[in-house]
Each structure stands twice: as C-alpha cells, then as structure tokens.
Amino acid sequence: MTLFTRDLTVCVLSSGSAGNATYIGDGRAGVLVDCGLATKQILARMDAAGLGDAPIDGVLLTHEHKDHVGGAAVLGRALARRGARVPFFCTAGTRDGLDPRCHPDGVEVIEAGQAFRVKHLIIEPMPVPHDVRDPVAYRVIVGDTPVAVVTDLGKPTALVARALRDCRAVVLEFNHDEDMLLDGPYPYPLKQRIRGNHGHLSNRQAAQLLVDGLGPRLDHLVLAHLSEENNTPHRAMSTARTVLQDAGVLGRVQVQVASQHAHLAPITVSSRMW
Numbered sequence: 177m178t179l180f181t182r183d184l185t186v187c188v189l190s191s192g193s194a195g196n197a198t199y200i201g202d203g204r205a206g207v208l209v210d211c212g213l214a215t216k217q218i219l220a221r222m223d224a225a226g227l228g229d230a231p232i233d234g235v236l237l238t239h240e241h242k243d244h245v246g247g248a249a250v251l252g253r254a255l256a257r258r259g260a261r262v263p264f265f266c267t268a269g270t271r272d273g274l275d276p277r278c279h280p281d282g283v284e285v286i287e288a289g290q291a292f293r294v295k296h297l298i299i300e301p302m303p304v305p306h307d308v309r310d311p312v313a314y315r316v317i318v319g320d321t322p323v324a325v326v327t328d329l330g331k332p333t334a335l336v337a338r339a340l341r342d343c344r345a346v347v348l349e350f351n352h353d354e355d356m357l358l359d360g361p362y363p364y365p366l367k368q369r370i371r372g373n374h375g376h377l378s379n380r381q382a383a384q385l386l387v388d389g390l391g392p393r394l395d396h397l398v399l400a401h402l403s404e405e406n407n408t409p410h411r412a413m414s415t416a417r418t419v420l421q422d423a424g425v426l427g428r429v430q431v432q433v434a435s436q437h438a439h440l441a442p443i444t445v446s447s448r449m450w
C-alpha cells in the first residue's frame with residue numbers, strides 16, 4: 177500500500193574532465209555524488225538551481241581522479257562550519273588513492289555491491305572498469321524510485337546495464353566520439369588510455385549501454401562527462417536520440433546534455449513511499 181509520494185530531485189551541477197558534482201535529494205535527505213569542483217562553485221550552483229537549503233547528508237565519491245574529488249577537503253570543512261560533520265563515502269581503493277590535499281575528514285569506507293543508507297536514502301555502489309584501483313558508480317533509491325550516476329567507465333558492463341533497467345533518471349557518460357578522438361590533437365598514449373577498457377565510454381559504447389539498460393520507467397536521461405575536445409553536445413544528443421527513437425520512447429524520455437560550465441535545471445521524479 178502506498179502511503180505517500182515524495183519528489184526526488186537530481187541536479188547535475190557540473191560534468192566533464194574539469195569537475196563533476198551531482199546533487200540527489202528529496203528535501204529531507206540528500207547526497208552529492210562527487211565534488212570535483214571548487215566548493216564555492218558547488219554551493220553557488222546549488223543555490224542558483226533552487227537547492228540552497230537542500231540537505232547534504234553525505235558525499236559519495238566515485239574514484240580519486242581530481243575531477244571527482246578535488247573539492248573534498250574544502251567541502252568537508254565548509255559543511256562542518258554549517259554545523260554538521262558530513263561523511264564522505266568511498267571504497268578503500270579510492271581512499272588510498274586520494275591526494276592528501278583533497279583528503280576530507282570523516283571518510284567512511286564502503287564496498288562495491290554492498291548497499292548502505294544515508295538517512296532513508298539507499299545507496300548502491302557498483303563496480304565500473306576505470307583506470308584506478310576501486311572505482312564505483314552509484315544508484316540512489318528513495319521509496320520505489322532508483323536513479324543512477326554512471327560515468328568514468330571504459331566499457332559497458334552487464335552489471336551496470338542491469339542496474340539501469342528500473343531507474344527513473346540516469347546520468348550517463350557520453351565521453352567522446354571515436355572518430356573525433358582518433359583524428360584529434362591528443363597524444364597517442366592518451367588516446368589509447370581514453371579508448372581502452374578502463375578509460376571512458378564513447379558515444380557508441382554509451383548507446384550500447386543504453387540499449388542494454390533501457391527500462392520502462394526511464395523518464396530522464398542526462399548525457400554526461402562529455403569531452404570538450406573529442407565530442408560535441410550535438411553528436412552525443414543525436415546518438416542518444418537514435419537509441420530512444422529505435423526503442424519507441426523518444427517522446428517519453430527527456431534528454432539533456434550536462435556541461436562543465438553551468439548546472440542543469442533540476443530533474444524531479446516522484447517516488448512512492450511505504
């Protein structure tokens with residue numbers, strides 16, 4: 177029996193190789209997924225998105241690359257000054273890989289595949305293939321409603337596809353266009369790293385993951401972590417729209433492209449609670 181419904185908000189504050197942060201919350205509890213830009217920017221963008229008073233009860237770190245954790249130490253201190261010591265959740269591998277300058281107080285070690293709670297939010301970390309020790313992506317669940325943030329993975333996996341299938345909103349990496357990367361200015365070793373199985377998802381790979389993970393409940397898709405050198409919003413968008421069109425759901429699923437330079441309008445999905 178449904179007792180009540182509650183709105184769950186997902187707001188991509190910044191996405192790309194210069195800084196990542198996404199806010200997810202329902203007004204009573206909330207988390208940031210990653211904090212790879214300056215704390216001032218994170219808080220200013222939350223404010224500008226109408227989330228200035230939204231609770232931050234935890235910060236979920238995906239991995240130790242600077243574009244995901246660069247603001248962690250300062251953010252931890254800023255949140256503590258607001259009156260709450262907020263835990264930073266990450267795997268042991270990520271904790272060990274953190275640059276000491278980014279290392280926040282109050283790290284809590286989690287394990288891929290082991291769900292945990294931040295207040296009433298259920299958090300499910302899942303392993304992804306990326307060139308660090310122990311990276312994860314996250315599902316955040318309120319009531320009957322999962323949403324997911326999946327970036328920084330070198331190839332689609334069956335586990336991630338399965339995790340996307342009942343999500344209402346998905347933030348998914350569309351990092352590069354394969355031809356643009358190969359023809360572009362990056363040095364060969366960097367091209368190989370990005371293309372590798374522990375690099376980043378190309379538009380084509382992201383489309384494959386979307387085909388495998390597309391479920392009947394998806395209402396919102398955000399294309400994320402686009403390379404400014406090796407992709408364009410237009411190319412990523414037309415790849416995603418083709419998948420959605422072929423699946424007959426282009427009219428239902430709202431698609432946005434996340435940016436490095438500004439936050440997106442918050443996405444709201446309603447969740448049934450028991």
Ligand SMILES: [Zn+2]
Pocket residue numbers: 192193196241243244328401
């Ligand atoms: Zn990244």
Ligand SMILES: [Zn+2]
Pocket residue numbers: 239241306328
């Ligand atoms: Zn990374």
